[in-house]
Amino acid sequence: KNEVEQSPQNLTAQEGEFITINCSYSVGISALHWLQQHPGGGIVSLFMLSSGKKKHGRLIATINIQEKHSSLHITASHPRDSAVYICAVGTNFGNEKLTFGTGTRLTIIP
């Protein structure tokens, strides 16, 4: 079982829909990161959180430490939101590193 599981793997939605991407992890973490990767490879950090909820524009990230679960929400989705969204957890027990989920490919249709 992977340490970081994301769902769904692929998501296609109509413009304007509310989007939810889920991330579950099985290890103790220091923080959880949500990343966005556009075609061509560039990765942008969207959020880093260790508790509660963060909001930036139309993006909202939440984390439940007890349940080892995080969600990324996109409100009023737009075709420019089409990208791969990657969840990563930071662990610092012994060997510190980021461990990544396999990503969710989001396609927003106009």
Place this chain on the structure above:
Amino acid sequence: KAGVTQTPRYLIKTRGQQVTLSCSPISGHRSVSWYQQTPGQGLQFLFEYFSETQRNKGNFPGRFSGRQFSNSRSEMNVSTLELGDSALYLCASSLDRPSYNEQFFGPGTRLTVL
């Protein structure tokens, strides 16, 4: 503030050769991490450098090595290239420990091994 830069952006090598990739972090960032991204394995951590010292290392063979200079610029080297080393290599910089500091990623170097 300039972002993270990586050179070269594209590279084609043949099996058995070696390659050196370069990463210049954001000014003031002392931590540089390297990652390999492949379609099959996704993103995987290679190693992290801080103040010229390798602080953490992923599960990669010894053919993968790196170093960091006093100005925080970092290089990674892959010797005796194999076909399976074809990947996008990304570096990321942060103020300190990557597990709980925002990571700023470079555009990546796409390596093709023939």
